[in-house]
Amino acid sequence: xxxxxxxGARESAQDYDxxxxxxxxxxxxxxxxxxxxxxxxxxxxxxxxxxxxxAAYIEEAxxxxxxxxxxxxxxxxxxxxxxxxxxRDILKRIRKEHPNLKLIFNKKNLKAGPSRxxxxxxxxxxxxxxxxxxxxxxxxxxxxLHKTIDSDRSIGIAYSGFKLFGADHGVLGAAKWDFERLxxxxxxxxxxxxxxxxxxxxxxxxxxxxSW
Numbered sequence: 001x002x003x004x005x006x007x008g009a010r011e012s013a014q015d016y017d018x019x020x021x022x023x024x025x026x027x028x029x030x031x032x033x034x035x036x037x038x039x040x041x042x043x044x045x046x047x048x049x050x051x052x053x054x055a056a057y058i059e060e061a062x063x064x065x066x067x068x069x070x071x072x073x074x075x076x077x078x079x080x081x082x083x084x085x086x087x088r089d090i091l092k093r094i095r096k097e098h099p100n101l102k103l104i105f106n107k108k109n110l111k112a113g114p115s116r117x118x119x120x121x122x123x124x125x126x127x128x129x130x131x132x133x134x135x136x137x138x139x140x141x142x143x144x145l146h147k148t149i150d151s152d153r154s155i156g157i158a159y160s161g162f163k164l165f166g167a168d169h170g171v172l173g174a175a176k177w178d179f180e181r182l183x184x185x186x187x188x189x190x191x192x193x194x195x196x197x198x199x200x201x202x203x204x205x206x207x208x209x210x211s212w
Contacts, residue, residue: 044072045142045193046125050115051133052081055090062094062101064136070143077102078133079119082109087133113205120199129193137191145193159192 047065051058065076078101080088088105095101104118116130127149131137141160149158161173175187182188199205 041073043075043124043126045070045074045127045129045146046120046123046196047074047076047129047131047142048116048119048123049076049078049131049133050081050112050119051078051083051087051091052109052112052115053083053085053087054133055083055086057134058087059090059094061131061133061136062091064138065131066098067139068137068142069139070146072146074142075100075102075124077104077119077122079104079106079115081106081111081115111207113207117204120196120204123196126196127193128196128199129191131191135191142193149193149195156198157188157192157194159188162189162191 049058049061049065051061054061062076062078068074076098078091080091080103082105091103095103102122104122106115106118110118112132120128120130127146129137129142129145145158145160149155159174161171163171174189178187
């Protein structure tokens with residue numbers, strides 16, 4: 001029995017060599033330093049809004065982001081994916097009214113996933129929210145999701161239920177987290193809150209359709 005336990009311990013110890021352990025120590029150290037250096041003026045959340053030919057909806061989407069009751073600093077980045085329907089003129093007007101908004105105009109049509117990546121690359125926030133230009137968020141969206149994700153470093157993403165509007169109506173509650181289900185197909189709303197470091201680790205959004 002003792003020999004079997006010793007052999008098992010030796011096999012387990014092979015998974016804890018310095019080449020695997022050191023990166024974990026570095027990550028913990030950098031995270032701690034980053035946390036201590038953050039000031040009250042640091043951007044906590046970046047909302048990245050993507051738009052392609054959504055002139056009828058984009059202003060409502062931007063206004064919903066502007067009207068958050070969030071108590072910490074947040075920024076709004078809008079990525080126009082080569083719109084041809086007047087969306088760009090609307091966005092330019094909105095920025096004149098709100099100079100802190102950041103606008104990115106794609107030089108070619110990248111589609112949803114890569115457009116989100118372009119905005120996230122410029123984001124200064126610890127957390128990211130991707131909002132489609134024909135969707136809106138409730139005023140307490142940032143507050144409620146941030147309360148959850150910021151409470152536990154092991155949480156990489158926080159999400160809510162959502163309400164349909166337009167041709168379809170109704171409220172869909174948030175599905176229970178199930179990683180095995182997620183591997184088979186997405187069940188999370190496209191608009192959620194995730195850590196920017198998680199986006200970096202997984203290589204960002206892929207250029208697939210649907211782009212989750």
